[in-house]
Every structure is written in C-alpha cells, then in structure tokens.
Amino acid sequence: MPYKEKKVEKLYYSIGEVAVMFDVNTSLIRYWEKEFDIIKPKKNKKGNRLFTQNDIDNFHIIYHLVKERGMTLKGARKKMKENKNEEDHTFKIVKSLENIKQLLLEVRETI
DSSP, X not given: OOOOOOOOOOSOEEHHHHHHHHTOOHXXXXXXXXHOTTOOOEEOTTOOEEEOHHHHHHXXXXXXXXXXXXXXXXXXXXXXXXXXXXHHHHHHHXXXXXXXXHHHHHHHXXX
16 A cells, blocks of 8 residues: 555644635635634734634635625625534535545546
C-alpha cells in the first residue's frame, strides 16, 4: 500500500486563507461575519480575525445556501436559525460524497 500523507488541519485560519478556500474577496467574509451570528472568529492583539474549523464549516453551509442554491442572505439566515441541524447534516453528506468522488478519481488514475 503506497504511503499517503495525512492532511494537516490547522487550529486557526486567517481571513485570507478563508477567502481563498471559497474563491471570494475578504470583504465578503467580513460581511458574512456581520450578517450571520454563528460566525464568531477570535481576534489576536493586532485585531486579525482567526477562524476555527467550525467557522469554516458554517461558511461552507452559508456559501452553499447563498452561492449554490441562490438564496438571499435573509433567507439563508432564516434557514440557518430554523434548520441548522438539517443544513449541517446535508452539508456533511455532500462533503462525504465529494470525498468519495475524489477517492474514486484517485483510484481511476492508478489503474
């Protein structure tokens, strides 16, 4: 079995790293932070935002609702408040399916 490096998970991500993950501007990250109360980044002494993996997961859900499903911010905020668990569950399923797809693509390349 070939050696495979483990993916290193960071404790905190900068706003620039989060913006690159979602291919958006940092201003949109700041705006979503203001609009959605579930995103609460820590700030260091210089005032830089430090996002946790939980914040990233919430951004994934918000991004999915707003950018992929075309919901308004008001609609996404309402959906997050009413059905956070359902949206979180849906996001986990989609993420799992994407991981399976990636694994299958890697297997196909080795054949």
